[in-house]
Structure formats: structure tokens, C-alpha cells
Amino acid sequence: MIFAVWIPLLMPLLAVPSARRLAESLPPRAAAWLLTGCAAALAACTAAALGLLLAAGALRLPPVAALGHLSLPLLGGEPAVTVPVACAAGAALAGCAAAVGRRALRHRAELRAARRAADAHTAAGDLCVLPDSAPDAYALPGRPDRVVVTAGMLRALPPAEREALFAHERAHLAGRHHLFLLTVALASACHPLLRGLRAPLAYALERWADESAAARVGDRRLTARAIGRAALAARPHETARHRPGMALAATAGPVPRRVAALLAPAAAPGHPPIRLRSRGLRLVAAAVLACVACSTAAALDAAADLHSSVETAQGDTGR
Structure with a gap:
């Protein structure tokens, strides 16, 4: 187990850059699912590996061994190595759990504060206008979902571009894009290397919403103008006071790159093909799949090996 259990901890070194490279060549929706699924799988394998290291060391403690009727000499492994590694793994696992808990609680608190601010103002359908002079607009998930826009942003855009902006924010809500971001944020708390997936995911989600808005209003140039004008009007240091930290907004990310993508020729109707034509x-796609598969297989192999060691120590192998 001591060898296989380290693979999930090291695999993000290869998986993260490979996933980022592959996402650049996929349609936005596919890229978002790829990045989120990769982060979730690698984070789960990381947590499992730390848990197995902790369990292997804990089983060598005399009270735990006595409770499980284990023979310490039959457990295998070197106690001088296993126990300190288990202590380090336990500390890392506790740190991961604390970071995940803090991030989840902060996300919940930010959403509640934003909901209270939005509920204090009259809403027209799913649209809530804040009397704030700083131009801003963002998608606020909840029950019900809200598109929050400031008076400053309404003044900055003509009516047609406002509709394109609202369509963009509604696409975020319809696709539950905040859950993608939250998943990767929580996964990043389990393994620091997974933070490298957050920026490409945010870009993929914005591009997903851009394409949905363009299809909704039926004019890609209008959508591009709306996003560009909103980004020019927005002042990051003066955004709405109650905007959640992970709120999705049309003005986020590399706007020039997004505008250029909207001004490019539209893809054929239907689902865009996944462009994996080059060798x-x-x-790269094979590398991403292999990384996730190897990480999962290594965690399962380590778990099976630990289980076999416990059975041996209990004297059950001959039964």
C-alpha cells in the first residue's frame, strides 16, 4: 500500500496542466464539465489516500490494534515510518476538512447576505435592481434565482444590450454554474495544485453563458457589444457591496478574448463537435483520462492492500 497510496497525491502534477490544455480545445460546456469532474475526482482520491495513510498508522497503535484483535507483527510495514507518516496525513486531512468547511460556510454566508440585500428591493420577475451608481450585474442563485443589476449598469447600456446582458446572467442561473465553481473551490481545498483549474473553469463558464445569450437574443455581435460595454463601464473597486465573492458576472474573466470568440463565425447548429483531430x-485527452483512472485505481488498490493486511493481522487469511 505504501507505494500505491502516494499516486493520488502526485497525479495532479500531470493532470492539471493536461486538463487545462484539453479544455482550451473543447466547447465551453464540455470544458466546464471536464474541469469540474477532473477536480472532483482528483480531490476525492487525494482525501482517500490521506485517509488510508492515517488508517495504516492508527492500526499500529496498541489500543487500536487491541480493539481490532490485530497482531502488530503481522500488519507489515515499518512502524518508524508508518506512524509519523500517518500523523502527517492526519494533520493534512484535518486541514483539508477545515478548509472545505470554512469555504462552504463562507459561500453560504455570502449568498445569504446577497439575498438579504436583493430581497430589500422590489423585483420584476427574476430581475432585481439595486440603487447603486457603480455599474454591476451578476447572477444570484437561490429560491428564486435573481439577476441582480445596479442602476449604474442600466444607465451604461442601451435597451437591446441590457437584454443580452440579462440573457447572459440567466444562462448562469439555468446552468447552475455556481455549483461548478463551488465544486472546484472545495476540491482546491483538498489539493493546492487543483487551484490551477479555477481560472480556466471560470472562463469556460463565461463562454458557456456568452454562447447561450447569443443564441437567446439571436445576435452574436449585439452580445459581444453588450459584454464589452458592460466590462468597460464596470469598476471592480466599486462593485456592489453585497456581491458574493463567487458570483458569476458578464464582466468577469478575459473579456477581449470572449468578445473575439463571439465575433468569430458561429458553430454549426446543434452541439458543437469536440475538436480532437490532431494527434x-x-x-492530451488520453493523458487526462489516464491520470484520473490511475489515481482512482491506485486509491482502490491501496484500500484493498490495507484490508488484506488487516485480515492477515486478524488471522483470517486461512479461513
């Missing part, structure tokens, strides 16, 4: 991209 290099196929190799």
Missing part, C-alpha cells in the same frame, strides 16, 4: 490533442 497532440488526442494524446
Whole structure:
């Protein structure tokens, strides 16, 4: 187990850059699912590996061994290595759990504060206007979902561009994009290397909403103008006071790159094909799949090995 259990902890070194490279060549929706699924799988394997290291060391403690009727000499492994590693793994696992808990609680608190601010003002359908002079607009999930816009942003855009902006924010809400971001944020708390997936995911989600808005209003140039004008009007240091930290907004991310993508020729109707025509991209896709598969297989193998060691220590192998 001591060898296989380290693979999930090291695999993000290869998986993260490979996933980022592959996401650049996928349609926005596919890229968002790829990045989120990869982060969730690697984080789960990381937590499992730390838990197995902790369990292997804990079983060597005499009170735990006595409770499980284990013979310490039959457990295998070197106590001088296993126990200190288990202590480090336990500390890391506790730190991960605390970071995940803090991030989840902060996200919940931010949403509640934003909901209270939005509920204090009259809403027209799903649209809530805040009397704030700083131009801003964002998607606020909840029951019901809200598109929050400030008076400053309404003044900055003509009516047609406002509709394109609202369509963008509604696409975030319809796709539950905040859950993608939250998943990767929590996964990043389990393994610091997974933070490298957050920026490409945010870009993929914004591009997903851009394409949905363009399809909704039927004009890609209008959507591009709305996003560009909103980004120019927005002043990051003067955004709405109650805006959640993870709120999705049309003015976020590399706006020039997004505008250029909208001004490019539209894809054929239906689902865009996944462009994996080059040999290099196929190799990158294979690398991402292999990383996730190896990480999962290594965690399962380590768990099976630990279980076999426990059975041996209990004297059950001959039964």
C-alpha cells in the first residue's frame, strides 16, 4: 500500500496542466464539465489516500490494534515510518476538512447576505435592481434565482444590450454554474495544485453563458457589444457591496478574448463537435483520462492492500 497510496497525491502534477490544455480545445460546456469532474475526482482520491495513510498508522497503535484483535507483527510495514507518516496525513486531512468547511460556510454566508440585500428591493420577475451608481450585474442563485443589476449598469447600456446582458446572467442561473465553481473551490481545498483549474473553469463558464445569450437574443455581435460595454463601464473597486465573492458576472474573466470568440463565425447548429483531430490533442485527452483512472485505481488498490493486511493481522487469511 505504501507505494500505491502516494499516486493520488502526485497525479495532479500531470493532470492539471493536461486538463487545462484539453479544455482550451473543447466547447465551453464540455470544458466546464471536464474541469469540474477532473477536480472532483482528483480531490476525492487525494482525501482517500490521506485517509488510508492515517488508517495504516492508527492500526499500529496498541489500543487500536487491541480493539481490532490485530497482531502488530503481522500488519507489515515499518512502524518508524508508518506512524509519523500517518500523523502527517492526519494533520493534512484535518486541514483539508477545515478548509472545505470554512469555504462552504463562507459561500453560504455570502449568498445569504446577497439575498438579504436583493430581497430589500422590489423585483420584476427574476430581475432585481439595486440603487447603486457603480455599474454591476451578476447572477444570484437561490429560491428564486435573481439577476441582480445596479442602476449604474442600466444607465451604461442601451435597451437591446441590457437584454443580452440579462440573457447572459440567466444562462448562469439555468446552468447552475455556481455549483461548478463551488465544486472546484472545495476540491482546491483538498489539493493546492487543483487551484490551477479555477481560472480556466471560470472562463469556460463565461463562454458557456456568452454562447447561450447569443443564441437567446439571436445576435452574436449585439452580445459581444453588450459584454464589452458592460466590462468597460464596470469598476471592480466599486462593485456592489453585497456581491458574493463567487458570483458569476458578464464582466468577469478575459473579456477581449470572449468578445473575439463571439465575433468569430458561429458553430454549426446543434452541439458543437469536440475538436480532437490532431494527434497532440488526442494524446492530451488520453493523458487526462489516464491520470484520473490511475489515481482512482491506485486509491482502490491501496484500500484493498490495507484490508488484506488487516485480515492477515486478524488471522483470517486461512479461513
